[in-house]
Amino acid sequence: xxxxxxxxxxxxxEIITETEDEKIKTFVLSFAREEDKERFAYIPGxxxxxxxxxxxxxPFGMASTPTVPERLEFSVSKIGVVTGALHNMxxxxxxxxRGPLGNGYCLEAFRGRNxxxxxxxxxxxxxRSLTNYILHERNRKTFGDxxxxxxxRRPGLLLYRRDLEAWGxxxxxxxxxxxxxxxxxxxxxxxxxxxxxxxxxxxPGPGNTVAVVCGPPAMMRFTLPVLRDLGFGDENIxxxxxxxxxxxxxxxxxxxxxxxxxxxxxxxxxxxxxARL
Amino acid sequence: MIREExxxxxxxxxxxxxxxxxxxxxxxxxxxxxxxLLLDRIDSATDVALVDGxxxxxxxxxxxxxxxxxxAYRAEEGKVEVQVAPRTEEKQILFGVRPCDARGLLLLDAxxxxxxxxxxxxxxxxxxxVFGMACVNPSPSCFCLSMGGGPCSADGSDLxxxxxxxxxxxxxxxxxxxxxxxxxxxxxxxVEELAQAEEIGKEAASSMDPASIGEALEKRxxxxxxxxxxxxxxxxxxxxxxxxxxxxxxxxxxxCDEAASTTGERIRIWDSCQFPLxxxxxxxxxxxxxGKERFRQxxxxxxxxxxxxxxxxxxxxxxRCVTECPVNLDIREVLKKISQAEAR
Ligand SMILES: Cc1cc2nc3c(=O)[nH]c(=O)nc-3n(C[C@H](O)[C@H](O)[C@H](O)COP(=O)(O)OP(=O)(O)OC[C@H]3O[C@@H](n4cnc5c(N)ncnc54)[C@H](O)[C@@H]3O)c2cc1C
Ligand code: SF4
Ligand code: SF4
Ligand code: FES
Numbered sequence: 305x306x307x308x309x310x311x312x313x314x315x316x317x318e319i320i321t322e323t324e325d326e327k328i329k330t331f332v333l334s335f336a337r338e339e340d341k342e343r344f345a346y347i348p349g350x351x352x353x354x355x356x357x358x359x360x361x362x363p364f365g366m367a368s369t370p371t372v373p374e375r376l377e378f379s380v381s382k383i384g385v386v387t388g389a390l391h392n393m394x395x396x397x398x399x400x401x402r403g404p405l406g407n408g409y410c411l412e413a414f415r416g417r418n419x420x421x422x423x424x425x426x427x428x429x430x431x432r433s434l435t436n437y438i439l440h441e442r443n444r445k446t447f448g449d450x451x452x453x454x455x456x457r458r459p460g461l462l463l464y465r466r467d468l469e470a471w472g473x474x475x476x477x478x479x480x481x482x483x484x485x486x487x488x489x490x491x492x493x494x495x496x497x498x499x500x501x502x503x504x505x506x507x508p509g510p511g512n513t514v515a516v517v518c519g520p521p522a523m524m525r526f527t528l529p530v531l532r533d534l535g536f537g538d539e540n541i542x543x544x545x546x547x548x549x550x551x552x553x554x555x556x557x558x559x560x561x562x563x564x565x566x567x568x569x570x571x572x573x574x575x576x577x578x579a580r581l
Numbered sequence: 582m583i584r585e586e587x588x589x590x591x592x593x594x595x596x597x598x599x600x601x602x603x604x605x606x607x608x609x610x611x612x613x614x615x616x617x618l619l620l621d622r623i624d625s626a627t628d629v630a631l632v633d634g635x636x637x638x639x640x641x642x643x644x645x646x647x648x649x650x651x652x653a654y655r656a657e658e659g660k661v662e663v664q665v666a667p668r669t670e671e672k673q674i675l676f677g678v679r680p681c682d683a684r685g686l687l688l689l690d691a692x693x694x695x696x697x698x699x700x701x702x703x704x705x706x707x708x709x710x711v712f713g714m715a716c717v718n719p720s721p722s723c724f725c726l727s728m729g730g731g732p733c734s735a736d737g738s739d740l741x742x743x744x745x746x747x748x749x750x751x752x753x754x755x756x757x758x759x760x761x762x763x764x765x766x767x768x769x770x771x772v773e774e775l776a777q778a779e780e781i782g783k784e785a786a787s788s789m790d791p792a793s794i795g796e797a798l799e800k801r802x803x804x805x806x807x808x809x810x811x812x813x814x815x816x817x818x819x820x821x822x823x824x825x826x827x828x829x830x831x832x833x834x835x836x837c838d839e840a841a842s843t844t845g846e847r848i849r850i851w852d853s854c855q856f857p858l859x860x861x862x863x864x865x866x867x868x869x870x871x872g873k874e875r876f877r878q879x880x881x882x883x884x885x886x887x888x889x890x891x892x893x894x895x896x897x898x899x900x901r902c903v904t905e906c907p908v909n910l911d912i913r914e915v916l917k918k919i920s921q922a923e924a925r
Pocket of ligand 3: 824827828829830831895896897898899900901902903912
C-alpha cells in the first residue's frame, strides 16, 4: 500500500510569468522518475498537493493536459506562505508533488455533448487543461461544440496568452474573452464586461450542453442564475469548489461541506449535488 | 454478555498479567500525573491507576497522536531527499479504556481506513488490542447510553473487563480477544460470577438517562435549525477547541513543515473546526465566519454529516466536552434544545 502523504520529487523546468502584475506564474515540472509519471495518470479537473520543503504544501489544479503526460503544469497565484515560496523558486529547483487528487471531470459523460466552459482567475487553469484535452486530435471529434468564456479583471491579467492566440485561430472552438474594465492605453479590442453578463448576451442554448464553471467564488455565484435563466438544468452545471484543504484524501476534515469532502468527493460537483448538501 | 466467552482474572494476578503484557507490547493505561488521570504509555505495571472515572485525554491519542511525523527531509542546494520511516506494525495494548473511548475508535477506523487508508493510523491500529474496562459507576456527565453505547458496551474492545470486587470478569469481544483469553492467568467463570457481571451492567445502565438521542436528532437536523437558535445556544462559546481536542472521535488535523536550515520534518498536528482560521480564505471570505457557524459545524458534522456519510454518529457520549468546557456549554442541553425546536 502506498503512503498517500508522501510526495514524489519533480524538477522545475520552466517558470512562466503569466500576468502583468507578476502575481500568477506557471510552473512547468518534469518527473524525476518514469514510474512517477506512470502513476500520475490524471484527468482534467483533478488537483495535486505541491510541497515546498520547509514551507509546507498547498493544493493546485493541473493546468496541463494529460495528453502531454511528461509535462506537468500548475499556475500559482501568490497569496501566502507556500505560494510565496514557490514564486521565489528558480528553474532547476525541486518540489514535491502528491496526487492526482479529487474526482476531476467525468469525461465519459461529456462525450458527444456540447460544452460551455466558463472561467476566471487561476481557476481558468483547470479549464485550460480541459480545453487542451478536448482539442487533442484524438479527442476532438468525440465531443460536440466547444465554447469557452474567459474573463479577467484587466487584459494584462489573462493567463495563457499563447494558448488563447492559438485557440482564436481555430474553427472548432468558440472563444469569448472579456475583461471587467479597460484602461486608457490598453490595446484591448475584445469584450468589456463581467463574465455572467457576457454569458447572458451570448445566450448559449442548453440543448445537449454541459456548463463547466471554474473561477472565483463571486464569479460562480453570479454565473449560476444566468445559466439557470438560459435553461440549464442543475445537473448540467458543474462547479469546482475551492475550499481550504490539507490532506486531500478525505481525512483531515478541513474541506468538509455537508456529508461530503470537497477534496475526495469533489472538487467538481454538479449544482444538483450541491443543492442537496 | 456472551457467557461462553467470559473468564475470570483475579485482581492479585493483575500486576503479573500487566508485566507479561509489557514484555511483548507497548502498553497504554490510565495513570496518575499530578492531579490528572491520563491514558499514557506505561513502563511498569505498578503505574496503572484503575479508579472510577475516565482519563482526561481520550484513547485516540494512542493511535492518532497530537503531533506525528509524516516524514523527514533534507534539502540542500536544490536537491531534496525525503525520508519516510519504514512501515512497521506496532504491537500495543490499550488497557483499561472506557467503553465510550473504545467505541470512538470505531469511528476513527472508518475515517482513517476506507478506500485510501492512512498508513500512520492503520499500521498502529492493526497491532493494537483494546482491553476495555466497563464502567460500574458512570459519572453524571456520561451519556453513552443515549448515543447507542453503554457503560458495559464491548463495541470497539477486544476484551472487556468488568470489576467484580476482588476479580474481573473478562469478556472476549473479538476473535483476537478470544484468542487472548485462551492462555494467561484466566480462570473459568462460574455461574455466580456471570450473574454478578450481568447485574453490575444492568445497575450501571439504570443510573443513566435511557433516552436515545441519535436518530431523532439526525432527522431533526435534516430540516433547518433557526439561525437565532444557533446564535443563542453558542453565545458563550469561546472557540477554545478543548471540546474537540479531548473528544474521542474528533479527528481534524493540520499538515505543516517544521524546518531547520537544511533539514526538517512534515508533521501532522491536531486542528479544530472551532478555531477561527480553520476555513478562512485568502480573499478574507470565510464560509464559517463566526463562532456560531463553527459550533454549528461541530454539531452538524457529528450528528448529521457523519451519520449520513458514514452511517455513524460522531459522538459516543463520553461527556468530556461537558466537564471540560470552560464556560460549561453542555452538549446535551444543546442537542435537547435543537430537538425540541420547531423547524423554520
Ligand atoms: C482544489 C484546489 C485547487 C486549487 N488550484 C489552484 C490553482 O490552480 N492555482 C492557485 O494559485 N491556487 C489554487 N488553489 C488555491 C491554493 O491552494 C491556495 O491559494 C494555497 O493553498 C495558499 O497557500 P499558501 O501557503 O500560499 O497560503 P497561506 O499562507 O496558507 O494562507 C494565505 C491566505 O490564503 C488563505 N487560503 C489558504 N488556502 C486557501 C484556499 N484553498 N482558498 C482560499 N484561500 C485560501 C489562507 O486562509 C490565508 O488567508 C486551489 C485550491 C484548491 C482547494
Ligand atoms: S470547549 Fe466550550 S468554549 Fe471551548 S470551543 Fe468547545 S464549546 Fe466552545
Ligand atoms: S462530543 Fe463530547 S460527549 Fe460526545 S464523544 Fe465528543 S467529547 Fe464525548
Ligand atoms: S482536505 Fe483533508 S478532508 Fe479534504
